[in-house]
Every structure is written in structure tokens, then in C-alpha cells.
Amino acid sequence: MKSKKLSIPYIIWMLVFTMIPIVMIGITAFKDSHGNFSLEPFMKAFGYTGVFLKSLWIALLSTLICLVLAYPLAYLLTRMKKSSQNTIQMLLMIPMWMNFLLRIYAWMILLQKNGPLDTALSLLGIHGTYIGNTGAVVLGMVYEYLPFMVLPIFTVMSKIDGGLIEAAQDLGSNGFAVLRKVIFPLSIPGVISGITMVFVPSASTFLVSQYLGGTDDIMIGDVIDKIFWTDQSTGSAISLILMILIFVFLVLMNLFGDEEAIA
Amino acid sequence: MKKILSIMLCAALTGTTVFALAGCSGGGEKKQDKGEVNIYNWTDYVSRGEYDLMDVIDEFEKETGIKVNYTTYETNEEMYNMLKQSNSSYDVICPSEYMVSKLIRENMLLELNYDNIPNYANLSERFKKLSCDPDSKYTVCYDWGVTAMVYNTKMVKNKPTDWDALWDESLKGNILMFNNSRDAMAVAMQQLGINPATCTKEDVDKATEKLKEQKPLVKKYVMDQVFNEMQNNQSALAAYYAGDIAMMMEENEDLDYCLPASGSNLFYDAMCIPTSSKNKENAEAFINFMQKPEIAAENFKYLRYGTPNQKAIELLDKEYTENELSFPSDEYLDKCYVFSDIDDEVYAYMQEKFVEVQAN
């Protein structure tokens, strides 16, 4: 039980399957097509700055919309009976267990021209295109990741001491003031982890934009996928940059989260 | 990150529940005496029992007792990269002519033993000595065709006649373009009066500009998703392979086709055996089987690309053989160019530039 030896297989495992692959990406990113040291892959990677920005923008929008939708829902959940809480939580999770690609495909059907949504809105006299634009990509992301926002916020909120809220009410706070002054500050850690859990995967995802977006909505994940099969060096350079961006984001979120938790 | 959440969720929801996984059979592969054959082919290139046609793979297994491992690719490039990078061994592949040249040049193909492929005699003469394999050592032509355009008559007012329709402002957001560098670049080059078969890096640059100009009009860069888009009236106009267009038109009567007046790309796909093959004889048996007249006819009905198999054509109804999408006239073919061999550097440059078009 006191033995450290038990971790040896895993330490070797991590070395082979975590550290070496990352080092390999690092090495590949500095090679040109003849295998010599070169900064060319990074020069090429910076050619995709626009795609990086677009991906971050889509991820940001998706995260914000998720937050706006999820926060009230999480709050309402805390005010339910235990049994309805369980039911709603389960209902939130079931779509997540469907295959990722099938969920995106489902939206393709729903949003397409003369599809169910288009037909329904046409009856109301509204005509438009609902697929092949940034909006559809953001919608797809929100759909994919909404539960990741709701559940951590809910978990944190449901742990808030009921006594605090009663105390605030006894001291004359109305419902809104309680929400603003007690519940919101205390729920910040949940919000932070929700933001991380939505932002990171949506910034690095691929395929969603290929299926729901237009020609301008290509994301960095798609570029890596397209490029990696023919040009591993540039693919590695882009992956490396993406990874660094994500780590910076995580560190920032962590700092922010800790401070808030103390305050 | 998604994962961390699920941990919380799962822990909360399932607690200590364990559900046993029943009925997971699998694992034990039935080894048959005749061995196996690894086929790496284009997606949807042989009839697998849909549309009430024969499942030719099943039929092959039944007849020969050879087990088929069937996998697919969507572009020549994908196939090439997989051959190079995954250390995979395949027995039969089906590259297009320019890829055949490349593979021959890089010593990646085995010479065929045509004695094991007696049905090779069923091919008409003009498909026996392809320009990419002039001495007929490595290939058995599987199909051929041209690129063309398909449009929805309810959405396109002026009947398109040439590739310039793909740059038509009035169709903005309703155009589908090839999602592979070679075909997309070739279309742009034809627009610019460049012969794609002999293009240089400068030509690629010009084509890149032309494609960037087109990009705002394009709804999507697609390959076989084009079926879904056109059959369900999602898009107005698309460039694609003529045989596939014949197929789409059967599903949706609002569709019509256009063989571009300035000509198009004539391609051949041929079955070959890569050097990584470990079952050469089975591979030859498979290639031979595919050229049986009734099998080739069945595959034709499924695929609609021209078949080089003369005996199979004799088995087909007139409605098939007189369709110029499957069998364009000789006069039209005279206007077409063939990619026989593209310089490696130009080719790599093309791929790189095409990603750039899509990304910026």
C-alpha cells in the first residue's frame, strides 16, 4: 500500500504515450519537407491567423450563449424537488450520449432548405437560410456543449448554504438582490469551470463547421485535419500553437477562478 | 475538459452501478483456407446490394472462399497518404491515372500476372494500354468518365453551358465546388485557358486567385455530399463526376446536366496491386472477378461511370448505354484532357494552395 512501485507502469506509459508524442510534435513543427531544421512550418502556420481568430470568435460566442442559456436553467434546477432535478438532469444528458456526429447530422436535416424548420417558419411567412453560416455553427456548438455549462453551475449552486439566502432575505433583500449579492458571487467557480468546459472543446473542434457552416466558417481543427495528411510539419506547428493557446487560456481561467473563490 | 465534467456527471448519476455488457461476440476471426484479400477502393465504387442490385463482394466471397476486407477512401491523395504513412498492407487499390503514374514512378506497384486475369480479354482495346501504363504491366482499367455539371432546373434560370456558370453571381450561395485540389484547380484553369495537364506553379497561382474569386459564391466544398445536396434541392449548381450526375438525376427529376462546352477532365481509374500486398494471387482473383461481364454490368448499374468492359456493355439496356453522362461521345472526349502525370512539386503546391483557398 505504501509502495510507489505500483505507479511505475503508468509512469513509463506516460513517457511513451504522452511525453514522446508531444516532443515529436515539437520536433516535426521545426522541420521542412527535407527534414532539416526550419521555421517555415511556423511561417505557414501564421498564414492561418485568420482561421485562428475565427475559431476563437466562434468559441467565444458559443460560450457566451451557453452561459446566458444555462445560468437561469441551473438556478431553476436548484429550486426544484430532488426527483424533478434528477429527471431534468437526465434529460439534459441523454442527447450527450448520442454519437457526436449523429447529433450534428440531425441539425443538418433540421436546418436545411425546405427542412422542418424552414417549412414551419415559411408557414409563418418567415423566409431565410438557416444553414451554411456562422450562426449555424454557433448553434451546433451550443447544442453540443450546453449541458457542460448547466451541470457545473448547478452543482456549485446546489451546494450554496440555504441559511445564507434566508439570512439575506431576513435582512430585507428581495429575490433579485439575493440572486445578485449572494447566489451569483458564490456560483462563480461553477461558471468558470463551465466556461472552460465549453470554450476549450469548441475552439478546437472540427467537423461541426464543415457540416453546418459555410465556406468562410472553416475552423482551426478543420485546417489541422486537412493539412496533417499531406504536410505534417505545418500541421504540427498549428497543433503546437493551438495547444499553447489552450494552456494559456486554462492558466488564466485558473488564476481568475482562484481569486474569485477567495473574494 | 469535457471529460472532467462527465466524471462528475457519471459519478453523480451512476454511483456504484455496474452494468454488464452482454452479447459481445466478435474477436475470434474465422480463418478460411483461401485466405483473405484487402481491398482499398473508392467509397461507393462497387455494388453492395443496395437498389436491389447484387452484393458483388458477398458474391466474390461465396464463389472463391476468399475473405474480403473492404475499406474505402474518398480521394487519391487520401489513399496515397494512407499507403505511405500507415504501414498498411493492401492487395488491391483503384487509383486514377495520374496517381497510377506517381505510384509506378515511386515503385509502389507490383507487376500483374495477366494469366491470372483471363477476363482482361473482356476489356475493349482502347482501355488496355492506358497512357499512364503504356505497356499494360500494372493496371486493369475499372472505370472511366468525365467531370461535368449538374443543376436544378427550378433554381437555375439560364441553362449553363460551360464552367463559367460556377462563377455566376446570381447563384451566390447555391454553388457546390469540388473538395479536392486537382479537380477544383483544373476547373479554374480551364476557365483561364490553361491546360491543367501541363500546368506549372505560376498556373496554380493564377487558378488559386480564380478560386478565391469564386469562394464567396460557393456554398460548400464537397465530395459525395453533393448527392445529398442536389437530390434534396439544397443547392442549385454543382461540379461533379458525370456518372454520379446520372445517378442523382434518377432521384430528383428537377435535375439536369451540362457537359461543359470547353471540354473537361477525362479520367480512368484502374485496379492495381501495391507493393505492400501479401496476397497477390487473391488480389488478381478479385480483379479478375470484377471484370466478369455480369459483375461489371452490375457495378456499372450502381456506379454509372463508363465501364471499359465490352462484354458488360453488351448486357446493358439501351437507356444506360445511350446516356452521354456514362458514355460521352467520341467528339466530346476529343475536347477533354487527361491528367497523365503531374510534377510532384506542382502537385504538392496545388494541394497546399487549395487549403489556403479554403482557409482564407
Next chain:
Amino acid sequence: MQKKKLSVVSKIYIALILIFLYAPIAVMIIMSFNKGNTMAWKGFSLKWYGELFQNNVLMGALANTLIIAVLASLLATVLGTAAAIGINNFRGKTRAVLQNVSNIPIISPDIVMGVSLMLLFSFLGVIFHFEMGFFTVLLSHVCFCVPLVVLNVMPRLRRMDPSLYDAALDLGCNQWQAFYKVVIHELMPGIVSGMLISFTYSLDDFVITHFTQGAKFNNLSTEIYSLLRRKIPPTINALSALLFLAIIIIMVLINVYERRAEKRAAKLK
């Protein structure tokens, strides 16, 4: 917090979110009964379900998915549990480093992990002459499953009273018995939930498999991916409908089981 009845507005809000979540799935299920093979409704039919079951390729991919998920979660559980116990015995910086490295696969984007493993396997493949396929996918799945197990077992380890093990030894257990009967028993809930999460992650994975599958191996996700790139066959709707049904059944079973367990627990009190 006080539980009041929710206002009508709140109920509508929740209902709208649920509609948002289920509308696409509902559409797919409806389309799975469509006779025609395009989007236009041509009448009710079960033929796509028939075709689905005859589709050896999809069924094979499903079997692959299940085999990989079972093996990967089992391997990861053994490796991860041992690792958690071992790491827990380190102190200070070493332990922090080990834990952070262990978490890398979880926090790095899936696509980066997929790409890096592909580099590794194609490099090793050239040296040792193997091709990517079942084993590389299995190894990759173990890679992202182990950290999940470690994360689940760790909190249990922290909460465990270390003297329990010594007590067992004092009471006459040998080391192995003490380890098995006391330690593993204590950690069981963490181990099980780690295994379950690994299992579901392996089932759902697309990205990592996509990069490490080679050309001959497909799991359900990658098979669906290649279907979506083609003339999308309507069988895919039937497949979704059946998967949805399976998920619902599993969820209901889990819930029933938990309710019973709760009741039993309540009775004991």
C-alpha cells in the same frame, strides 16, 4: 434553499431548452420511418431498419466499438488504479508533476492528442513494421481513459484512512489480502465510476480514432463519418433511432436500480 413552485415562465423556459435538445433527434427518428431515400416524405416504412441489420459494415463497426470500449476501459482501470495508489504515495513536487502530466491528455484538445499519437505510431510503425489498426486504436483509447480512472480513484484514496491497511495486517491478513480486501474494497466506487466513464468515452470517441485507425479499422464513429461524407444512406436515421432507444433503456435501468438501492438504504435505517 427553499423549494417553491416554479412560475409558468420558468416552466416554459425549461420546456424550450428541452425542445431545443430533442427536436433534432425527433426529426431523425421520424425520418427513419420514411419510405423514400431522400428527405421528401414518401410514406411510412420499416425498410431502413431491415437494411441496417443486414449492413455488415455497420454491424462490424458496432462490434469493434464495443470490443475496444470493453478492453480499453478494463486495461485503463487496472493501470489507472495501480497508478493512483502509487502516485498517492509520492509527496510534494514529484506528486504534483506526476498528476499534472497524467492530466495532459484530458486538458489538451482531442485533435492535438490524435495528431501526436498518429505521429508516434507512424514513427514506431516504420521501425517495428506494424500498421495502424485495432491495436493502435486500443492503445490510444487506453491513453485517454487512464487519466479518467486516476482522477476518479484519487479522491477516494485521499479520504481513505491509511491505518485501515495496517489494521488489516495486524488482524492477520497477508499483504496481498490486505491490499485486495481492504484497499481495493475501499476504492471500489471510484474504480467503478472511472471504468464506466472510460467506457462511455471510448464508445463516443471520434477524433482520436480518426487519427490512429489506419485504413482498415473502423469504429462506429468513424464509420458514421465516412457515411456522412458519401451519399448519406437513410439507414443512418434508423441507426440513430436505435441508439437513442438503447440509451434511454440504459438510463431508465440505471435510474430504477438507483431508486431501489435508495429504498433499500432507507429501509435499513
